[in-house]
Amino acid sequence: MxxxxxxxxxxxxxxxxxxxxxxxxxxxxxxxxxxxxxxxxxxxxxxxxxxxxxxxxxxxxxxxxxxxxxxxxxxxxxxxxxxxxxxxxxxxxxxxxxxxxxxxxxxxxxxxxxxxxxxxxxxxxxxxxxxxxxxxxxxxxxxxxxxxxxxxxxxxxxxxxxxxxxxxxxxxxxxxxxxxxxxxxxxxxxxxxxxxxxxxxxxxxxxxxxxxxxxxxxxxxxxxxxxxxxxxxxxxxxxxxxxxxxxxxxxxxxxxxxxxxxxxxxxxxxxxxxxxxxxxxxxxxYLESLRAAQPELAEAKRERYRRMYGLPEYDCRMITSDRALAELFEGLVELGAPPKQGANWIMGEVLGALSARGKEPKDMALTPPTLARLIALVGEGRLNRNTAVKVFEAVFDTDGDVDAHIREHGLEQLNDDALVRETAARVLAADPRSVADYRAGKEKALGALVGQVMRELKGRADPRAVNAVLRELLAQ
Amino acid sequence: MGPIELTALELGAAIKKGEVSVVEAVQAALEAISAQDRTLNAFITVAGEQALDRAKRLQAGMKDASSPLYGVPMAIKDNICTMGVETTCASKILSGFVPPYDAAVVERLRDAGAVSLGKLNMDEFAMGSTSETSSYGPVKNPWDLDRVPGGSSGGAAAAVAAGLGWYAVGSDTGGSIRQPASYCGLTGMKPTYGTVSRYGLVAYASSLDQIGPLCRDAADCAAVLDVLQGHDRRDATSLPGRHDRPGWTGPSADYGHLLSGLTGDVRGLRIGLPVDCYGDGLDPEVRRAVLTVAEVLKSRGAEVVELSFPVLGYAVPTYYIIAAAEASSNLSRFDGVRYGRRAEHHEGLADLYRKTRTQGFGAEVKRRILLGSFVLSSGYYDAYYKKALQVKAVIKAAFDEAFTRCDLLLTPVAPTTAPRLGESLSDPLQMYLSDVYTVSVNLAGLPGLSMPCGSDSKGLPIGAQLIGPHFGEGVLLNAAHAFQLDTDHHERVPKGGEPS
Amino acid sequence: MKITTELVDHICGLSCLELQTEEKQDMTAQLEQIVAYMDVLNELDTTGIEPMSHVFPLKNVLREDEELPSQDRAELLACAPASDGEAFLVPKAVE
Incomplete structure (x- = not known):
């Protein structure tokens, strides 16, 4: 039976x-x-x-x-x-x-x-x-x-x-x-x-x-x-x-x-x-006042994020897994952050930082304006993603001032094309072996060259720009 | 005239004028206690040293005296928690219990400058009508030492009647203030339910319990009630005063004006006589004395109307079902775990509970716990408990209707004067039936006053009961005051209590 | 209604009380007498009457969610027949 x-x-x-x-x-x-x-x-x-x-x-x-x-x-x-x-x-x-x-x-x-x-x-x-x-x-x-x-x-x-x-x-x-x-x-x-x-x-x-x-x-x-x-x-x-x-x-x-x-x-x-x-x-x-004060619940948020922002199901689920995360996300979007960018930061850096610290989302100090500012700086090309992650780590626990941190540590991205070009040329001249390898078809050699240029510029350059300049110079 | 002969208000005035010191008053009371209480057994605990210490401090702080009862020695029934002073409810199960907190009324009394002489004997957990169920032995009636003082606040009544204190604070669940006041020739009052905080009163039946005063006359009663009554946030059934909760539209009392409201003017007052209360089972001497109250008040301009009140016949069973049900639950916390006495020899937890409770409670308490468990148990709840709550609604409605036709009701307090010691214990049901005139007042949450209105051929005091509508304390006290202006029953004192 | 000793045993169990044989017989007889008397309530027709637990129409008596200091532990435990300075003690009570 x-x-x-x-x-x-x-x-x-x-x-x-x-x-x-x-x-x-x-x-x-x-x-x-x-x-x-x-x-x-x-x-x-x-x-x-x-x-x-x-x-x-x-x-x-x-x-x-x-x-x-x-x-x-x-x-x-x-x-x-x-x-x-x-x-x-x-x-x-x-x-x-x-x-x-x-x-x-x-x-x-x-x-x-x-x-x-x-x-x-x-x-x-x-x-x-x-x-x-x-x-x-x-x-x-x-x-x-x-x-x-x-x-x-x-x-x-x-x-x-x-x-x-x-x-x-x-x-x-x-x-x-x-x-x-x-x-x-x-x-x-x-x-x-x-x-x-x-x-x-x-x-x-x-x-x-x-x-x-x-x-x-x-x-x-x-x-x-x-x-x-x-x-x-x-x-x-x-x-x-x-x-x-x-x-x-x-x-x-x-x-x-x-x-x-x-x-x-x-x-x-x-x-x-x-x-x-x-x-x-x-x-x-009394009931009416409580009904009016009822927060939007996770499921409604997921549905709305999917509909309004076109976020994938997985992202919706992750960022609504906790009300504090969802509120952070909504704060970011309200401050002009692209929804997908916001979701990525939350699923990556924010959840990572919380789990590393054994903290609950509701107990985090980080506020939407701080993370929104970071996202904006990356978007404007004034901060590269890697540097932004470092800044994030530095401001996460105290909701520190992003701009002040960047100023103090001189982290703003170099958008000086001439300087990048000049440095790239110097690096190429100093490493003929990598140049030869690249020209012999070894794509990997390019990565090493990008790394050298980035190091020379203390990580402040936009890696995509460096990549492009190097390809251009190597093609000559 | 020594301070013992004064009323509480007279003593308060003498203290204020410096004619008597607080310490002298306390000493006089302590002397009276040591002379008489070995016989009367009114006190369970005499807190003499604490009383004298407090008297000295009060005497030193005379300039802060605002209450007319400042410095007046009194005593407290032993079911009201007193911080640092043992509180036993006259039960073995609570022996040794020294509460780490004061009852709300104890705080209020302290703020009014009261001095407590100690804790008063009573029926165990306030269950009884004679003060014979106390595990500290029976209390004796100062009018006749072979007789009971009534109960459950028997120690309170005996103490005040014998001059071992100027007033006492008791509790009344089904007549426990009014009936002993009647047997001992005192004026006592069960206030409107919810007007005196129950916080710190060891619960017998929560929906019926109310704390109130036992005094020598109506004016003292008014003064003590002015102290006791008031809103308390720690008791969710406490009724707000007119000024306690802005915007509140529910029932509310006007606290603190009882003494100042005593005029003795009863012109136009409509006194209801429920004919059902004057029929079979009432001692003719009691009937005659109670009806003189109507005559005296009539001579002062009151009117008398006769009413029929058949539903009162159902009050006793209704009361005992509700009170026993609540008691069975309220007394479950006495298990020998967190306070009180634990049975010495026990095997395991269940046995510890059973033995502690079996050895700790007396027969009457056990009877009511079992009765209460029965009426709440599966299969019987609707037939007994729920039915009783319905009849309670009927009784309340009958009172509401009666008070459209009169301002107060005049009834006996008890069918007879004080019975002999030992007469009531053998037949519990007979004892319950003697509560016939008092229990309906608790069921309906009304104020009820008991005052002396004569004596029987044996010289024992007879009490009359005045019942008012909710918040009718002022009306009742004023009527009692008017009666006492024209009569001297309240001034009679027992003559050393020779056995009859 | 008939009160049997079995019923008295049952309510004794519910109430954590035990009665010796003689006491039980007395109690059974007394309860039967009392309960029989209570049955007079059946004379009253109470159909449709709402059972009344509170005489006053008080409602919504609420406390604000504000913390106050707790009682000193030593004072609480001082009342207990058996404690170890931290907790109340009873014989083994874990299922």
């Missing part, structure tokens, strides 16, 4: 707000244990939550970007369970009236385009971290992460392959980063994904018993876990056994999932409306 895999995702995203969802402690990652904590986020007796405006704004922005309908009257609920990473023994979340519902995300995979439906998006608080010490056999509780704002995005069971899941997550990550609502770093846990998976005979429309997989810390882990879990379930069914509804944990080292807890005997969370938080009622004006 052929089997079909059916997958739904629950993605938890930590929001990049300055403060926690219900208190004014910092959300900074790391920090010594329990130093980003207060009575509210450690659940001390009598402490009360107050919702951060930024969390609401970010959640609504995300809902809008994912094509959701925004819940105009929304509320928080308590989800009750005991676990040491949850100090109040309830998580403030949204069950009955989540902030957004019914969205859709279009994805592209090699197998074709698909639409993934978003079931809902809700706000909630993150839990703390437990660290087990095998020496003392005790667990340390660090509550720094406790109360960091999360949005949970739940899809319908619309995925059929791991490729689709990865494409969705890449699209989601790109969107959230463009919105500036999260940095989506899987390794720091700011993007976490639980995979619900079941299998069914191909062609069937019912849903099989599903399992939920947790602890998937990379796209690679997700893809492998999906493959393994689908195989495991198919094998069970083909052996005449049944799949149990349960939560399974992916073990990266063992390349396998194992059962955490069975959902059948489990958890009755006793949700009820949070009495400490009044409801949220959103006006049309």
């Amino acid at each position: 052929t089997w079909e895999t059916v997958i739904g995702l629950e993605t938890h995203v930590e929001l990049a707000t300055r403060t926690k969802i219900f208190c004014s402690c910092t959300t900074r990652f790391g920090g010594a244990p329990n130093t980003h904590c207060c009575p509210v986020c450690t659940g001390m007796p009598g402490a009360l939550p107050v919702l951060s405006r930024a969390v609401l704004d970010y959640a609504v922005k995300t809902g809008l970007a994912l094509g959701c309908s925004i819940t105009r009257y929304s509320k928080f609920d308590r989800k009750n369970y005991f676990y040491p990473d949850l100090p109040k023994a309830y998580q403030i979340s949204q069950l009955y009236l989540p902030i957004a519902r019914d969205g859709a995300v279009d994805i592209r995979t090699p197998a074709g385009d698909r639409t993934i439906r978003i079931h809902e998006l809700h706000m909630e608080e993150d839990a703390g971290k437990l660290v087990h010490d095998p020496w003392t056999d005790r667990t340390q509780i660090d509550l720094n992460r406790c109360g960091v704002p999360l949005i949970e995005i739940v899809t319908e069971p619309d995925f059929r392959t791991a490729d689709e899941v990865i494409a969705y997550l890449e699209k989601l990550r790109e969107t959230l980063r463009y919105l500036g609502v999260s940095d989506c770093k899987m390794q720091e846990g700011s993007l976490r994904c639980d995979v619900n998976l079941s299998v069914r005979p191909m062609g069937s429309t019912g849903l099989g018993v599903r399992t939920e997989m947790k602890n998937l810390n990379s796209f690679k882990a997700i893809a492998r876990a999906i493959a393994h879990e689908a195989d495991r379930q198919i094998e069970l069914i083909e052996e005449g056994k049944r799949v149990i509804q349960e939560t399974r944990r992916w073990d990266e080292n063992k390349d396998a999932t194992y059962a955490m807890r069975s959902k059948e005997d489990a958890q009755d969370y006793r949700y009820f409306p949070e009495p400490d938080l009044p409801p949220i009622e959103l006006s049309e004006g």
